[in-house]
Amino acid sequence: MKTIFSKGLVSAGLALAIGAASMFASPANAVAADSYPDKPITIVVPFPPGGSTDLLARKIGEALSSSLGQPVVVENRGGAGGTVGANYVAKSDPDGYTLLMGVTGSNAISAALRDDLPYSPVTDFDPVSIVISSPLVLVVREDSDFKSVQDVIAYAKANPEYFTHGTPGVGTSMHMTGELFGLESGTKLLHVPYKGSAAALQDLLGGQINAMFGDILVTSEYVKSGDLRPLAVTGTKEHFLLKGVPTIAEAGIDGFAAFSWQGVFAPAGTPTAVLDKLYTAVSAALETDALKEVFAQRGFLVEGMNPADSKAFIASEVDKWTKVVEAAGLKK
Amino acid sequence: MSEFLANIQLGLSTALSAEALLFCFLGVTVGTVVGVLPGIGALAAISLALPLTYYLDPTTALIMLAGIFYGAQYGGSTASILLNLPGTATSAITCLDGYPLAQQGKAPLALFVTAINSFVGSSFAIVLVMGFAPLIAGFALKFSSTEYFSVMLLGLVAASTLSVGSPFKALAMVVFGIVLGQVGTDVNTGMFRFNFGILELADGFGLVAVAMGLFGVAEIMANVGQASGAPMGVKGMRFKDMIPSRSEWKEIWKPTLRGSVIGSFVGALPGTGPGIASLMAYAAEKRLSRDPSQFGKGSLAGLSAPEAANNASVQAAFIPTLSLGIPGDAVVAVLMGAMILHGITPGPNLINDQPAMFWGLIMSFWIGNLMLLFLNIPLIGLWVRLLSIPYRLLYPAIILFICIGVYSADNNVFDIYVVLAFGLIGYAMRKFSYPATPVLLGFILGPLLEEHFRRAMLLSHGDLTIFLQRPISLVFLLISLMFLGSVFMPGLRSKLVSRVRRNAPSDDAD
Numbered sequence: 002m003k004t005i006f007s008k009g010l011v012s013a014g015l016a017l018a019i020g021a022a023s024m025f026a027s028p029a030n031a032v033a034a035d036s037y038p039d040k041p042i043t044i045v046v047p048f049p050p051g052g053s054t055d056l057l058a059r060k061i062g063e064a065l066s067s068s069l070g071q072p073v074v075v076e077n078r079g080g081a082g083g084t085v086g087a088n089y090v091a092k093s094d095p096d097g098y099t100l101l102m103g104v105t106g107s108n109a110i111s112a113a114l115r116d117d118l119p120y121s122p123v124t125d126f127d128p129v130s131i132v133i134s135s136p137l138v139l140v141v142r143e144d145s146d147f148k149s150v151q152d153v154i155a156y157a158k159a160n161p162e163y164f165t166h167g168t169p170g171v172g173t174s175m176h177m178t179g180e181l182f183g184l185e186s187g188t189k190l191l192h193v194p195y196k197g198s199a200a201a202l203q204d205l206l207g208g209q210i211n212a213m214f215g216d217i218l219v220t221s222e223y224v225k226s227g228d229l230r231p232l233a234v235t236g237t238k239e240h241f242l243l244k245g246v247p248t249i250a251e252a253g254i255d256g257f258a259a260f261s262w263q264g265v266f267a268p269a270g271t272p273t274a275v276l277d278k279l280y281t282a283v284s285a286a287l288e289t290d291a292l293k294e295v296f297a298q299r300g301f302l303v304e305g306m307n308p309a310d311s312k313a314f315i316a317s318e319v320d321k322w323t324k325v326v327e328a329a330g331l332k333k
Numbered sequence: 334m335s336e337f338l339a340n341i342q343l344g345l346s347t348a349l350s351a352e353a354l355l356f357c358f359l360g361v362t363v364g365t366v367v368g369v370l371p372g373i374g375a376l377a378a379i380s381l382a383l384p385l386t387y388y389l390d391p392t393t394a395l396i397m398l399a400g401i402f403y404g405a406q407y408g409g410s411t412a413s414i415l416l417n418l419p420g421t422a423t424s425a426i427t428c429l430d431g432y433p434l435a436q437q438g439k440a441p442l443a444l445f446v447t448a449i450n451s452f453v454g455s456s457f458a459i460v461l462v463m464g465f466a467p468l469i470a471g472f473a474l475k476f477s478s479t480e481y482f483s484v485m486l487l488g489l490v491a492a493s494t495l496s497v498g499s500p501f502k503a504l505a506m507v508v509f510g511i512v513l514g515q516v517g518t519d520v521n522t523g524m525f526r527f528n529f530g531i532l533e534l535a536d537g538f539g540l541v542a543v544a545m546g547l548f549g550v551a552e553i554m555a556n557v558g559q560a561s562g563a564p565m566g567v568k569g570m571r572f573k574d575m576i577p578s579r580s581e582w583k584e585i586w587k588p589t590l591r592g593s594v595i596g597s598f599v600g601a602l603p604g605t606g607p608g609i610a611s612l613m614a615y616a617a618e619k620r621l622s623r624d625p626s627q628f629g630k631g632s633l634a635g636l637s638a639p640e641a642a643n644n645a646s647v648q649a650a651f652i653p654t655l656s657l658g659i660p661g662d663a664v665v666a667v668l669m670g671a672m673i674l675h676g677i678t679p680g681p682n683l684i685n686d687q688p689a690m691f692w693g694l695i696m697s698f699w700i701g702n703l704m705l706l707f708l709n710i711p712l713i714g715l716w717v718r719l720l721s722i723p724y725r726l727l728y729p730a731i732i733l734f735i736c737i738g739v740y741s742a743d744n745n746v747f748d749i750y751v752v753l754a755f756g757l758i759g760y761a762m763r764k765f766s767y768p769a770t771p772v773l774l775g776f777i778l779g780p781l782l783e784e785h786f787r788r789a790m791l792l793s794h795g796d797l798t799i800f801l802q803r804p805i806s807l808v809f810l811l812i813s814l815m816f817l818g819s820v821f822m823p824g825l826r827s828k829l830v831s832r833v834r835r836n837a838p839s840d841d842a843d
Binding site for chain 2: 162
């Protein structure tokens with residue numbers, strides 16, 4: 002409790018300092034920020050209700066509404082892998098009243114993969130905070146001959162395009178992680194896209210495909226039941242839901258790291274003071290028990306990056322996935 | 334056996350609690366209402382209700398959400414029968430024979446029969462969920478894209494004969510449906526196809542928008558400008574108008590059972606849904622019927638089979654969901670999301686880890702379906718009275734509901750334009766007597782056929798014989814062949830016969 006309190010104080014102090022600084026820089030913003038928020042805030046979730054992004058947005062929304070003193074409404078605008086909702090927020094007024102719960106696909110990979118997006122994930126948003134990250138896990142069936150990452154690499158080297166991995170679709174973080182795996186191990190896996198991760202999981206359980214770079218929480222249930230075997234996680238360290246499972250880097254591909262992440266975004270041009278006020282509220286929310294429970298249950302790793310770090314992070318992600326897209330020849 | 338009884342007892346103790354009963358009733362009532370209202374379907378209603386359940390106990394929340402889901406299947410047929418407007422996208426097929434029945438003044442009978450069909454279909458599938466869920470789910474896992482392709486092919490072949498009128502127009506409309514289904518994202522490459530730069534079309538047209546446009550909005554437009562009266566004169570309805578006669582019972586029970594079997598099978602296969610189930614059941618019934626010419630003119634068999642099938646499919650969708658953690662269709666996927674929100678991750682351990690929830694949910698299905706039966710039969714009188722509402726009040730209200738329904742799926746105004754555009758298309762189709770059902774058929778099955786064909790090719794590295802090598806796939810291909818044979822054989826035979834006859838007189842003349 003004490004740490005929460007002191008951390009909250011520090012970030013509040015920080016926000017005050019930044020707020021004061023921006024007051025000198027731009028008085029108009031300061032006025033807006035002083036009264037902000039004086040009406041309800043909408044967080045757009047670019048997916049249908051019931052997913053992990055929806056859950057996170059609603060929990061953060063609850064915490065924000067009690068700390069900011071205004072209702073926070075979560076609005077689900079699904080479609081096209083999150084890009085419909087992201088586009089909507091990109092075109093909204095940059096006043097801090099319309100925010101996006103953006104993800105790897107909508108706010109980084111799509112920039113690398115598509116020329117026909119009506120928005121730019123880099124220039125059309127001011128990130129408030131990259132809130133969480135979540136590694137994936139390379140899983141095979143329990144009765145599979147693949148016992149390790151090395152087995153997979155050896156097989157895939159000998160049989161290019163015969164090691165099959167299923168994903169929820171082209172341009173998802175599961176797909177990109179598979180491509181990155183191929184590039185960094187010098188192999189070529191066969192990408193088998195599905196409409197959604199459940200269909201891919203169904204074929205993995207049925208033995209129609211070899212592997213999946215799957216969601217930690219969902220696959221850990223099948224690991225517990227003895228249906229699937231985890232070979233490695235894609236993060237930089239052991240994951241608390243899959244104790245004893247090595248990282249891909251430890252298992253033989255040096256420096257390999259791939260995450261999916263989620264964050265709160267505002268349209269580009271949002272006053273800095275508003276962004277900072279939001280960031281302060283978000284980072285305080287991350288310390289609440291309600292959110293900690295979600296993180297533990299859902300297998301999320303807390304990031305809580307500040308706006309500047311988040312902006313730099315997005316740029317680095319777009320850069321990283323653009324290289325993968327180009328090297329793998331996926332550009333559409 | 335004693336363990337089974339203990340499980341049932343456990344389930345009942347959960348499902349019979351005051352709170353569970355209340356939310357079950359709430360769920361099935363909301364389900365019936367959204368089912369009856371054209372345009373607002375189970376998916377939209379559950380998506381809207383989901384956030385409200387964040388504060389409920391998980392089992393109670395699921396009981397309520399599931400109640401909306403299967404309750405909507407009961408209500409869905411009401412508007413189809415009375416107004417020729419499908420209440421949900423999946424009950425479009427019920428219009429074919431339900432509306433003619435209503436025109437013959439048999440609306441109370443048709444509504445009563447669908448309530449019974451729905452109950453039988455649901456019960457059949459719930460028995461399967463209770464007794465054989467893991468077994469059936471294990472069988473469903475054997476279905477790879479190869480098998481899915483063959484099943485969908487059978488569906489397309491079987492259903493291609495389901496409309497009345499010109500077979501060429503019907504075929505043209507199937508193709509039109511398939512073309513509409515091409516709009517969207519190419520699964521294998523991720524390319525946007527035929528979306529003309531409109532991001533909202535990147536997922537293709539929504540089934541609800543297409544079905545509600547072609548059937549609902551088009552029906553309303555076709556009636557605009559007609560006499561300002563009410564749809565149908567209703568005189569006092571007597572209880573015995575609802576009850577089928579002995580010969581009518583005879584006509585109903587076999588199609589209902591066959592519909593239940595087909596619906597359960599389709600529902601247990603993940604990635605399908607009640608729409609496909611009812612189309613297939615209707616097609617099978619028409620093929621098996623001694624008098625297919627009655628279909629589309631108010632056949633009780635044509636009403637019963639799809640109604641039993643869509644309910645069975647909805648209940649059977651819980652088989653893969655609860656025993657594998659793989660959602661049977663899009664609506665159950667949202668229900669699974671609800672479980673995760675409540676800290677329960679659906680997976681292969683669910684039945685063992687959460688017996689109270691699993692058995693409580695199953696028992697609530699029984700309770701909910703009984704409630705629906707007793708809710709729906711007295712409501713028949715009320716629904717029939719809807720027919721006495723004048724057009725000028727009824728139709729604007731329905732258009733409004735359709736717009737709300739398609740909008741609420743994704744909170745996107747674009748979908749309203751889509752449904753109105755399909756209304757215009759559907760109106761034009763009616764004027765030139767092109768049937769709408771084949772469009773829906775091509776639209777639902779076409780993209781699935783393509784997706785599974787291409788994935789099968791990807792996994793077999795382009796080997797076409799894969800469809801013959803896999804036994805389940807081979808069986809379905811052979812059945813498809815038999816269907817094709819049975820379609821062409823009578824025609825062929827009659828052609829031969831007529832040729833012989835034509836030759837015969839000419840022989841005489843000689």
